[in-house]
Amino acid sequence: MKPKRTDDLTAAERDILRRYVTDVDARVFSLQNLNPEVIGAALARYSRAPTGFKETVAREFLNPDGTPNDVKGSEMVDRVVNKFGDDSVAELAVAPICIEEVSNLMTKIIEDCRIGGSPIEESTRYVLYDQQRGGSWRYVRPRNVMESGLGESYVAVMDFLFATYAAMVEPMQELFRKRLPADSFAIEVERGNEVARVYPKDMKDDNEKRAHRIAYNFTIRSAACDVIRCILPAATQANVGIVGNGRFFSMLISKLLTEELVEAQDLAVQIRNALSHQIPTFIKRAARREHRSAVHKKMRARCDELFANEPIETAPEVALLEDRDEDYFINLVASMIFPYVQHSTEQIRRVVRLLSEEARLEIFHLYMGERKSKRDRPGRALEYGYPIQFDIVAGFAEYRDLQRHRMLTQQRQEMGVLLGYSIPDEIEEIGMMEGVQECFQRAESLHHDLKRAGLREEAQYASLFNHFIRWNMGMNLRELGHFTELRTQKAGHPKYRRVCQTMARLYLKRHPEMEPVLRYVDYNDYDQSITRAEQEARTARKSLATGVFDDMDD
Known part of the structure; x- marks a missing residue:
């Protein structure tokens, strides 16, 4: 009927x-x-x-x-x-899931699946990692690492990193309390029909004092977190919440099953089990992609061979790449190679330019692999062709904050120790330089040991947040404007603000007529590395207006 x-x-x-x-x-x-x-x-x-x-x-x-x-x-x-x-x-069909106690490395792998899912993760900028849970610090212990003969060494290094981190929490907060004393910190308060900035001596009641205390403590804690996270390893655990649709979760499970990391494969099974209670039919087709696995292994072997005797050249923190139409295929092949080496895009392109056409075609076909169906999709190197492209070298900490943008293409290289690291000046101010340098030395030694043991993927766990990583970003002009205006705001981390400021300057130097698109990029350098003060002052006013206080920050 x-x-x-x-x-x-x-x-x-x-x-x-x-x-x-x-x-x-x-x-x-x-x-x-x-x-x-x-x-x-x-x-x-x-x-x-x-x-x-x-x-x-x-x-x-x-x-x-x-x-x-x-x-x-x-x-x-x-x-x-x-x-x-x-x-x-x-x-x-849309489902929310919570993924808890996975590594920070794994959060980046999850968030690489950028379309159809909205993630939110535990932030090392706001959360302290100075407390043990169940007698253990918060880092993952992959079963293949623990069974490799390096398990004890892995645990010893990780415990040292976290113990050093915990020892810096109070001294670093005290440093920032001296830079910004509580009585010099003002919050916004509604007085009549106006918004006033009020210091502790002028506060009227307990609610205003409470709002001030919460905002001030959070500001100081965040400033300390921004610095001391420099020695957190990629193995550091985090919680991730995701709201995603069925296609997103199907692709995520397939991706994780295809990863070489045991943690990823185990997580794929757990995500499937969780979603079987909500959208089982939508994820029914998720499976390991043998095509992508085969491509990954062959590309890595070929790139190791091709760049074995190619020293890594020093490159700027941010490089705006130049593309010539006649080099399209050379640049495409370079983009295919990029995730498998530690070299800059410009250096990779020079190497590819010297190859024969036959050798370039060989790499192209290796990257494409033996496609058996339309579902054997090639990787993101084929997204090459955006009008604006940057190579960036910065700490893993900064990469974490900048990776989450969706309306662009990104490829990162493996986390490693070959590109160096940075130590914030505040570490020396609190007298912890020697201990922090030892953290980097121990982490690098563990990284090399894991690689020699054949655990190349797992070696990434030993990289620290301030070890440098290289990634490539391609975007159009609209996204460049959004990206640089958003990520240079005062509350942003000083280091990633500097990266985005440099991106804007490089682009405008080449295209000064585009200044209206990037008009609200904030080029200021804010002193004392206390980035949250102004935002928390505004948050205090909202708390007072609504009567809702964040007790976790009290």
Whole structure:
């Protein structure tokens, strides 16, 4: 029988639907109390049925007693997504998941899947890692590392790093308290119809004093975290929350299953298990991508061979690359090589330019691999061609903050120790330079030991936040404006602010006529490395206005 139109909903159907939609009579409404697979299946009917969502749910996806028919929803999704291959339907179901106690290295691998998922992660800029949990510091212990014969050495180095970090927490906070005494810290307060900046001596009541205390303590703690995280390793644990659609999670699980890191493979199984309670049909097709695994191994072997005797040249912190149309294929091949070496893009291009056309084609075909179907997709090097491209060398700490942008392409090289590191001046001010230098020495020794033991991927865990990493970013002009204006705000970390300021300057030097696009880039250098003071002063006013205080910062 032909489905009825919306105005033919019966009184009984309308009554039942009130459980599942916010307004039965509205043309715009939200959904509630429905399984994500039922929602996805019912929304998919928009493209195939003359009726709207309400009629579809009432007549096709509810049992006679008005409860959702989850089986029917899953059956339809299975048919449309997994049999007919309509991937767009996989974006109609959304699920939230929490991923806890994974390495910071793993958070970057997760966040490389940039389309369809919205992640939020525990920030080393705001959270202290000076407390043990269950008698252990917060770092991952990959089972293959622990079983490799280097397990004791790995634990000893990690324990030393975290113990040194913990020893710096109070001295570093005290340093910043001296730079910014509490009685010199003002918060914004609404007085009548105006907003005033008020110091402790002028506060009227306990709420204002409490708001000041919270804002000040958070500002000082954040300033300390910004500095002492320099010795946190990539193995440091973090929590990640993600809201994503079915296609995103299917691709994420497939990616993690294909990674060489044991942590990634184990995590893929855990994510699948968690999502099996929400959107099992949408992730049914997720599987290890043998094509990508084979490409990775062959490309790494070929690049190791090609660059074995090629010393890494010194490169600027930020380089704006120049592209010539006649070099398109050379630059494309260089982009394919980039993640497998530690050299700059310009140096890679020079090496590729000296290769024969036959050798370049060989690398191109290695990168493409033996594609058996459309799902054997090539890697992100094929995104090469953006009008604006940068090579950046900075600490892993800065990379973490800048990696999360979606409207651009990024490729990073492996985390290592060959590009050097930096130590903040404040470390010497609190008398911890010797201990921090020993942290870098021990971490580098462990990194080399892991690589010699054949644990090349796992060696990345031993890299510290202030070890330098190189990555490449390609973008259009609109994204450059957004990126540099956002990431040079006063509350940003001083080091990544400097990176983004340099990006803007290099581009405007070449294209000064584009200044209106980058008009709100903040080129100021703020003293004392206390970046959160102004923002926390504003946050205090909001807390006072709403009566809601963040007790965790009290």
